[in-house]
Amino acid sequence: MVEEQVKIINSLGLHARPAARLVKITSAYDCEVAIIKDDMEINAKSIMGVMMLAAEQDSFITIKCWGPDEENCMKDLKELINNKFYEE
Amino acid sequence: MNRKIREKILKGVAASPGIAIGTPFFYVHEILNISRETVPDHDIENEILKYKAALELTKDKILEDKKNASKRGGHEAAKIFDSHLLIIDDQVLIDEVIYFISEHNVHSSYAVSKVMKGYQAAFEKIQNQYFSQRAFDIEDVSRRIITNLTPDDKPGSELSKGIKGRQIVVSDNIFPSDTVNFNKDHLLGIVTEFGGKTSHAAILSRALEVPAVVGVKSLSKWVNKASLLIIDGYSGKVILNPRPSTFESYKKRQHDEEKQLENDLKFSVLPSITLDNQQISILSNIQSVLETDNVIKWNSDGVGLFRTEILFESSLSILSEDDQYNIYNEVSKKLYPKKVIIRILDIGGDKLNDKISVKEDNPFLGVRGMRLLFDHPKLLKSHLRAIIRASSRKNISIIIPFVANLTEVKKTKALITKIKKELSDEGFPFDNDIRIGVMIEIPSAAMIADHIAKAVDFFSIGTNDLTQYVLAADRGNERVSNIYESFHPAVIRMIDMTIKAAAKRNINVGLCGQMAGYPLAIPLLLGLGLREFSVTPFLVPVVKKIIRRLDTEECGYLARKCLKQGSSRAVSSILSEFFGKKIGDNPLQ
Incomplete structure (x- = not known):
């Protein structure tokens, strides 16, 4: 399992569109992905779950991936988040 | 008949003007209270298939609604449906429902x-407004799936089937998916328990031009006992079981209004010229693409003020440049060759997204309009890019709101120049001569209008804000409503200064506050030299009728007399007298 803390830097935070992009990535991998914020842990293959985190700009989330392609999945997710979901 | 409640008046938010009297049609979203029905083991698989089929069906319907919404120019609505598709495609959610069906041996609609x-419930608890409002989307999608699981029995899903003739729709709230069910032929008006001025119900009713009152607290508690309703879309009142005297007075008002509307429509085809052959432009104030139909219907000369705030407030997330471009382009296309003045997003610290708003003690004197946008360069840039990209038909102008000084004007102009350069480098077509104007709504801007006039192509006077800032009286505050006087000589002098400054520089000047639609004010404004009025679309013929009975020279005398007065009361009495003489007591016949 890989686990990392990431800061949300895009101005909208995990709004519908960014959340949809994130789920598109997690769904493409076989590994399981969970995101934890405060005391909530959600399945990152669910857009509803991701939005439920209500992660705003400058908040921190912890990503956990476990499964065959966990490393690549983590890499892609970090790239997406650090590139502001390619929206700004 | 015997145990009816007596007349009961409830108060809500006036969302769309007009009066409706009729029987209630309860548009209930009650199907979410589904009773638990067990399914035997051997039928579980079948139940899951049924659920999957309903998902597909729902998806098709959402896609269809999205297509219809885009066709009607409802890009705002189309976007909402996009997010509904995301919800319905959520695999984790789908699996959860399937698990629920097989684990508890229940009916699929119960599981959904x-x-x-x-x-x-989880979303409702979230503090951030953007996220907590997603609860409505979930409810809407869930309702659609359940409706499609029980195809024979569609409670409330098709308004046109259940409604008896024309009725007043009474509901908890109006969802985006309901929109397609509404048809003006069946609709007298809308009342909802929840929602505010930017709710879906409010936007829809304004576009359909039916009266509406929203946000009526404890509506559901009382309305079941009502057999007759009156909704007053001017004051926000909802009257249940009106007593005969109330009924008669509203009936009369409504009758007068209807006659008037008929008359207005006939009038709207006539040219808007004064007795001495001066051509006057009568433009419209709008805030959604849907309202462009009304601009055409009332034969308005174009849009004097396209408020962009509602687009942002009613949208799920901050609109992207392309989303905005689609909206502005649609308005430009629909109204071409009529002109369209788009106001740069004028949001106050008390409005919009939690992301952007700032908490302030005195938001009306705080970070509003350009002040706020300069702090959000990305938002401002995408907004301006979208407007300029939509300008290739050359019928779009930009107006800068809430200007207090020249620096703000110059800064905005410089930014527009920079954006034009970028757009041309990127190969976008646009109007290189796009006209830039300034809203004159802060007293300081009116005072230095002669200087501002050198820097821009036109002015628009926003009398609502101008009046409240000149008199330091919030127009929404009932306790100072006696201070907020549209005919206060200070307000009239500021309007006079602005019009003179524009005339001196030979630039265009319009007026888009509520004052432009006050019958009494029209002769005064004409007399001050105003030649462009911008009002709610249905008021266009009203303004036109008055204008056609006036002579600008006579109005000029009137205006000069008013400018010499020391009080609002003195001005009002002069205006009333003039009006009585020229137009008669009932100008609107």
Whole structure:
């Protein structure tokens, strides 16, 4: 399992569109992905779950991936988040 | 008849003007209270298939609604449906429902309602408004799935089937998916328990031009006992079981209004010229693409003020440049060759997204309009890019709101120049001569209008804000409503200064506050030299009728007399007298 803390830097935070992009990535991998914020842990293959985190700009989330392609999945997710979901 | 409640008046938010009297049609979203029905083991698989089929069906319907919405120019609505598609495609959610069906041996609609309600409740608890409002989307999608699971019995899903003739729709709230069910032929008016001025119900009713009152607290508690309703879309009152005298007075008002409307429509085809052959432009104030139909219907000369705030407030997330471009382009296309003045997003610290708003003690004197946008360069840039990209038909102008000094004007102009350069480098077509104007609504801007006039192509006077800032009286505050006087000589002098400054520089000047639609004010404004009025679309013929009976020279005398007065009361009495003489007591016949 890989686990990392990431800061949300895009101005909208995990709004519908960014959340949809994130789920598109997690769904493409076989590994399981969970995101934890405060005391909530959600399945990152669910857009509803991701939005439920209500992660705003400058908040921190912890990503956990476990499964065959966990490393690549983590890499892609970090790239997406650090590139502001390619929206700004 | 015997145990009816007596007349009961409830107060809500006036969302769309007009009066409706009629019987209530309860548009209930009650199907979420699904009773639990067990399914035997051997039928579980079948139940899951049924659920999957309903998902597909729902998806098709959402896609269809999205297509219809885009066709009608409802890009705002189309976007909402996009996010509904995301919800319906959520694999984890789908699996959860399937698990619920097989684990508890229940009916699929019960499982959907249970699972979705859980999510809904979780979202409702979120502090951030953007996220908490997603609960409505979940509810809407969930309702659609359940409706498609029980195809024979569609409670409330098709308004046109259940409604008896024309009725007043009474509901908890209006969802985006309901929109397609509404048809003006069946609709007298809308009342909802929830929602505010930017809710879906409010936007829809304004576009359909039916009266509406929203946000009526404890509506559901009382309305069941009502057999007759009056909704007053001017004051926000809802009257249940009106007593005969109330009924008669509203009936009369409504009758007068209807006659008037008929008359207005006939009038709207006539040219808007004064007795001495001066051509006057009568433009419209709008805030959604849907309202462009009304601009055409009332034969308005174009749009004097396209407020962009509602687009942002009613949208799920901050609109992207392309989303905005689609909206502005649609308005430009629909109204071409009529002109369209788009106002740069004028949001106050008390409005919009939690992301952007700032908490302030005195938001009306705080970070509003350009002040706020300069702090959000990305938002401002995408907004301006979208407007300029939509300008290739050359019928779009930009107006800068809430200007207090020249620096703000110059800064905005410089930014527009920079954006034009970028757009041309990127190969976008646009109007290189796009006209830039300034809203004159802060007293300081009116005072230095002669300087501002050198820097821009036109002015628009926003009398609502100008009046409240000149008199330091919030127009929404009932306790100072006696201070907020549209005819206060200070307000009239500021309007006079602005019009003179524009005339001296030979630039265009319009007026888009509520004052432009006050019958009494029209002769005064004409007399001050105003030649462009901008009002709510249905008021266009009203303004036109008055204008056609006036002579600008006579109005000029009137204006000069008013400018010499020391009080609002003195001005009002002069205006009333003039009006009585020229137009008669009932100008609107």
